[in-house]
Amino acid sequence: MVRISSKLLLVTLLCFGSVQSAVAKLNVFACEPEYKALMNELAPNAKVYSATTAMQDPHMIQARPSLIAKLRRADLLVCAGAELEVGWLPMLQMKAANSAVRNANTGLFFGTDHIETLDKLDKVDRSMGDVHAQGNPHIQFDPYRLLQVADALHQRLIKLDPEHQTEYQQNFANFKQRWTQAIKGWEKKAAPLKGKQVIAYHSTFRYLFNWLRIKQVGDLEPKPGLPPSSSHLASLLSLSNKEHVSAIVITSYQDSKGGQWLSKKTDIPFLQLPATVGADNTQDLFQLYDTVIVKLNGAIQ
Structure with a gap:
């Protein structure tokens, strides 16, 4: 019989624990590809899944079993908001039964909650068509607003995963520098x-x-x-x-x-x-x- 000393066992367990901690990743469910891309900039080690593709209208998505399973395991839900996903996201949240992605202060993040949207409406009725009272949700093509969203999102990541605060801060600073420089080129x-x-x-x-x-x-x-x-x-x-x-x-x-x-x-x-x-x-x-x-x-x- 091979005997393992208590000291060796303790070292083994500590090493295993540190490896587990190092490989542990946030599970992120992004409603649209632009938010998956933004997450890749801010948290490249996170496991990020996009519910939609560039060939899909984000207004109209079915709450498929595969999406329910993904959302059930998510630590963070990142979407446009302003009712863009109102036709499918509430049903998805209900069926996933994941309380972590229902709280807007922790695991639920809407990009439009952190910027001033265009085209807000005081009143909305069916005769107006598919309009959004909270403003236009397609904010991915305003680089300044998107930078505001990135700032808020990196702070949310720190709140969810404070152990890696420095990494999130560095990732955001790096993105901000490259993004700000890119804006100058695009505008020219x-x-x-x-x-x-x-x-x-x-x-x-x-x-x-x-x-x-x-x-x-x-x-x-x-x-x-x-x-x-x-x-x-x-x-x-x-x-x-x-x-x-x-x-x-x-x-x-x-x-x-x-x-x-x-x-x-x-x-x-x-x-x-x-x-x-x-x-x-x-x-x-x-x-x-x-x-x-x-x-x-x-x-x-």
């Missing part, structure tokens, strides 16, 4: 886009247009959430003849038929922009912004 490249007019699908790029001073003069949707109708497209055709429209813009997950029809009728460039990380082979937030500005410049100029 996008300067010629200022004042240009576009027709777009939904208000997905509301923050992008606001940041770059591009004016959306028409919407392919007759009302938010409704597909383009023949009569509405006819009205946009009339609008295009009156206004100097530089591009017709949609996202990677929106139906392109209406926009392509209008483009052919008007000879206005038709442009499909990535709505989030993953589309157009983008791997992170930096590549997403690079791609969007290059494509806008190519189409509009």
Whole structure:
């Protein structure tokens, strides 16, 4: 029989415990790819899962068993908020029965809770279509607001995992430095886009247009959430003849038929922009912004 001394056993257990602690990771459930990408910047060692892809409309997702299982194991739930996920997230939270991701002070994080949103509404009713009283939730294309979200998110990570406070602080500082520098380059490249007019699908790029001073003069949707109708497209055709429209813009997950029809009728460039990380082979937030500005410049100029 091999005997192990108590001292050796203690050392073995301590070593095993330290390894376990080192490999322990936060489980993060991100509602959209842009929040998964942001988490990768702030907590690269975390295990992050995105509920949606760049080819899915984040308004309309099914509470599938696989999503329920992922959320049940999550330590942190990170989403856009402002009712973007109202059609599926509450059901997912209920079925997952994970109290950790229901508390907005700990495991539940909505990006829009930490910035001033655009287009807030005092009253909302069904006649207005799919609008959000708390403001436009598609904040991923405002680099300044996104930096505010990153700041708040890194502080939440510290609250959840104080043992790694220094790492989170360093990761955020590094991201902030690179992001701030990148903004200068993006704004310089996008300067010629200022004042240009576009027709777009939904208000997905509301923050992008606001940041770059591009004016959306028409919407392919007759009302938010409704597909383009023949009569509405006819009205946009009339609008295009009156206004100097530089591009017709949609996202990677929106139906392109209406926009392509209008483009052919008007000879206005038709442009499909990535709505989030993953589309157009983008791997992170930096590549997403690079791609969007290059494509806008190519189409509009």
